[in-house]
Amino acid sequence: MLDVLMHFCPGCSHGTIHKLIAEVIDEMGMESNAIGITPVGCAVLAYNYIDIDWVQAAHGRACAVATAVKRLNPEKMVFTYQGDGDLAAIGAGETIHAANRGDNIVVIYVNNAVYGMTGGQMAPTTLLGMKTATTPQGRDAKLHGFPFKAGELISQLDGVCYFTRQSVHTPAAVRRAKKALRRAFDNSMEGKGLSFVEFVATCSSGWKLSPVEANRWMDENMMPFYPLSKE
Amino acid sequence: MEQEIKLLKGNEAVAEAAVRCGCDGYFGYPITPQSEILETLMELRPWETTGMVVLQAESEVAAINMIYGGASTGKRVLTSSSSPGISLMGEGLSYMAGAELPCVVVNVSRGGPGLGTIQPGQSDYFLATRAGGHGDFNMIVLAPNSVQEMYDFIFTAFDLAFRYRNPVMILSDGVIGQMMEKVTLSPALPRRTQQEIARDLRSWALTGKPAGERRNIVTSVQLDPHVQEGVNHRLQAKYKAMRENEVRCESFLCEDADYVIVAYGCSARISRKAVELAREAGLRVGLFRPITLFPFPYAELSALNARGFLSVELSAGQMVEDVRLSVGCRARVEHFGRMGGVIHSPNEVFEALTSKFTDK
Numbered sequence: 355m356l357d358v359l360m361h362f363c364p365g366c367s368h369g370t371i372h373k374l375i376a377e378v379i380d381e382m383g384m385e386s387n388a389i390g391i392t393p394v395g396c397a398v399l400a401y402n403y404i405d406i407d408w409v410q411a412a413h414g415r416a417c418a419v420a421t422a423v424k425r426l427n428p429e430k431m432v433f434t435y436q437g438d439g440d441l442a443a444i445g446a447g448e449t450i451h452a453a454n455r456g457d458n459i460v461v462i463y464v465n466n467a468v469y470g471m472t473g474g475q476m477a478p479t480t481l482l483g484m485k486t487a488t489t490p491q492g493r494d495a496k497l498h499g500f501p502f503k504a505g506e507l508i509s510q511l512d513g514v515c516y517f518t519r520q521s522v523h524t525p526a527a528v529r530r531a532k533k534a535l536r537r538a539f540d541n542s543m544e545g546k547g548l549s550f551v552e553f554v555a556t557c558s559s560g561w562k563l564s565p566v567e568a569n570r571w572m573d574e575n576m577m578p579f580y581p582l583s584k585e
Numbered sequence: 586m587e588q589e590i591k592l593l594k595g596n597e598a599v600a601e602a603a604v605r606c607g608c609d610g611y612f613g614y615p616i617t618p619q620s621e622i623l624e625t626l627m628e629l630r631p632w633e634t635t636g637m638v639v640l641q642a643e644s645e646v647a648a649i650n651m652i653y654g655g656a657s658t659g660k661r662v663l664t665s666s667s668s669p670g671i672s673l674m675g676e677g678l679s680y681m682a683g684a685e686l687p688c689v690v691v692n693v694s695r696g697g698p699g700l701g702t703i704q705p706g707q708s709d710y711f712l713a714t715r716a717g718g719h720g721d722f723n724m725i726v727l728a729p730n731s732v733q734e735m736y737d738f739i740f741t742a743f744d745l746a747f748r749y750r751n752p753v754m755i756l757s758d759g760v761i762g763q764m765m766e767k768v769t770l771s772p773a774l775p776r777r778t779q780q781e782i783a784r785d786l787r788s789w790a791l792t793g794k795p796a797g798e799r800r801n802i803v804t805s806v807q808l809d810p811h812v813q814e815g816v817n818h819r820l821q822a823k824y825k826a827m828r829e830n831e832v833r834c835e836s837f838l839c840e841d842a843d844y845v846i847v848a849y850g851c852s853a854r855i856s857r858k859a860v861e862l863a864r865e866a867g868l869r870v871g872l873f874r875p876i877t878l879f880p881f882p883y884a885e886l887s888a889l890n891a892r893g894f895l896s897v898e899l900s901a902g903q904m905v906e907d908v909r910l911s912v913g914c915r916a917r918v919e920h921f922g923r924m925g926g927v928i929h930s931p932n933e934v935f936e937a938l939t940s941k942f943t944d945k
């Protein structure tokens with residue numbers, strides 16, 4: 355982790371998830387062997403915080419980028435870090451196909467139910483009834499379809515060796531999440547296939563809530579629909 | 586040096602060249618008239634010999650982003666497609682130019698717009714030379730007119746891509762991709778080793794951050810407009826160097842020519858025959874062939890003293906704009922070309938020349 359000020363809003367999950375990734379890479383002794391792929395979204399500048407080699411991908415295409423990075427450099431530890439707009443909307447195709455090929459990468463998927471970076475518009479994951487910049491009356495299934503469970507979909511594919519859904523809103527959750535990340539990274543180096551680590555996350559700015567309210571809202575509304583894995 | 590001669594389709598020559606030039610990876614999606622590139626690579630199975638990776642991507646969007654990923658690690662990566670697929674690659678090409686990554690993209694073009702036709706076209710000239718994607722960027726564009734050049738230009742293109750750290754496009758067409766000719770194959774070059782990449786390309790390539798050293802970041806985003814403007818200036822300086830150093834062209838019987846046909850790719854082959862027909866008819870006609878479409882040989886073309894220039898392309902007239910820019914008001918500039926996948930014959934070109942110029 356680099357000693358710099360983060361650009362994330364107060365109460366945003368991204369910073370904590372970054373820190374966990376940095377810790378796991380560090381504990382694995384993989385700083386010199388890891389290549390990360392940043393998305394287009396609030397995490398676009400993750401490369402300013404975690405001190406490894408990085409490539410910034412076009413919106414949604416991180417899994418395609420990672421596929422080639424890993425196949426051309428099989429000895430490297432390769433992961434993507436993507437929001438729910440990036441991964442589940444514009445990048446759904448690339449994500450599904452990397453998963454289906456079983457590329458030996460880790461996909462870290464931060465599901466905060468909105469497009470944070472562009473100002474809190476609806477994401478595929480936005481809950482029914484949830485108000486966003488583009489669903490001012492609340493998401494209506496007739497108009498916008500249903501919230502998209504990308505993790506469950508991906509987990510069905512034969513190339514996926516590990517799917518887990520985590521969060522970082524309590525110390526216990528953080529500990530579990532770190533274990534999950536470690537397992538995912540280990541899988542990728544053991545050539546087991548694609549590991550998909552979803553985070554149910556807060557976007558205090560997009561949700562227009564204080565950090566404390568955002569955590570509570572996530573617990574009450576996101577968790578029932580996107581249940582966390584037991585371990 | 587051992588010399589190997591093979592009878593190959595243009596598309597097969599691209600595949601042979603890829604393996605022999607030390608290419609590290611090919612990523613592509615099937616589309617006529619260029620699917621033989623991926624098919625031939627799968628037949629050649631280079632992963633068993635040179636270690637080259639070959640992967641059928643799920644789309645051209647995925648393919649160009651795989652290319653972006655591979656290039657970010659200093660690898661020699663290749664993709665190919667035909668017109669509709671190249672349209673899909675626009676964003677990726679722009680990212681590569683912005684992040685200053687080398688790659689080679691082959692467009693075996695067909696007629697459009699839309700799904701158009703699977704028959705040959707040369708209507709992607711603007712796309713290749715003017716608007717490969719969004720933002721201010723250019724790519725060197727090489728236009729082969731034989732199967733041998735399809736082969737040779739893969740080597741040239743990779744050299745240029747790495748010299749300038751920029752995508753290079755080979756703009757071919759369905760005629761050149763599909764026709765069979767004898768090709769002299771060069772001995773295979775080895776792929777760069779991981780050590781060589783780390784030694785020679787670490788200033789930008791991702792090889793894993795060496796302990797105690799700075800990390801590398803491959804990106805095209807600059808949130809501060811002044812920093813972005815600095816990047817733009819640096820890129821423009823690079824494109825200027827390309828214009829100054831990389832122009833390639835060829836002329837045939839242009840010295841005494843009253844009329845010059847300007848044509849590239851398959852139209853250059855057809856027009857050469859038309860020049861011979863014209864000479865037989867006693868007309869002093871020559872052929873000027875741009876080999877790089879960017880940078881365009883403006884100076885070389887404008888140095889010719891002909892009275893009339895005919896741009897012959899399988900399009901409604903795209904390169905003709907560059908011919909006009911070269912010639913200015915000194916001489917008449919006309920365009921001739923069939924469209925929609927219909928290929929003009931040497932006779933049609935000859936007739937177009939006489940009707941547009943000599944009859945008047």
Ligand SMILES: Cc1ncc(C[n+]2csc(CCOP(=O)(O)OP(=O)(O)O)c2C)c(N)n1
Binds near residue numbers: 394469557
């Ligand atoms: C091709 C393209 N389309 C749209 C955008 C605009 N855009 C930037 S970020 C973003 C959404 C990001 O949302 P998400 O992936 O959920 O990440 P978050 O910001 O919430 O972390 C969009 C639509 C873009 N940069 N490129």
Ligand code: SF4
Binds near residue numbers: 361363470
């Ligand atoms: S907009 Fe949302 S996702 Fe983006 S930094 Fe702020 S809280 Fe985090």
